[in-house]
Amino acid sequence: MTMTAPSVHKDPESMTMTISMELDATVERAWQLWADPRQLEQWWAPPSHPMTMVEFDLTPGGRLTHYFTGEDGQKHHGVWAVIAADPPTRLELADADTDADGVPNDGNAMTNMVVTLTERKGNRTLMAVELHFVSVEGMEQVVAAGMEDGIVDAMGRVEAILAQ
Secondary structure (H helix, E strand, O other), rough: OOOOEEEEEEOOOOOEEEEEEEEEOOHHHHHHHHHHHHHHHHHHOOOOOEEEEEEEEOOOOOOEEEEEEEEOOOEEEEHHHHHHEEOOOEEEEOOEEEOOOOOOOOOOOEEEEEEEEEOOOOOOEHHHHHEEEEEHHHHHHHHHHHHHHHHHHHHHHHHHOOOO
């Protein structure tokens, strides 16, 4: 069996975009894609901008600090604050772009990300990543900048990690 291709649903009324796909893995195995910083680094970022997790505390109130290294060597920092973590089925993160010292940059269009992992027949899991935005304009701006394509591409790398 293989995964299904990622699907994207944009809801301007609720200012959300949800990317979902069915994985050939149990819920517990799918959770490890998020709970193991080395696995998350392998699939979340494009190969051209590798992700490095710096701080990784996946408990409510914890933080996941990270940076992406561009082809020019420049680092782009960010932090996900853990709002909720209910292993192995739900994770809610608040997103912030930051400077190198962890100070949030103004104008971040995405505010929250909610990950749900739902058991399916045959030891399969539906993984849904729901992105919340501050405005419809912010959502459109992020989509125009390539975020939708980037996350769909990222989710396409999951199958190789699950096969390891």
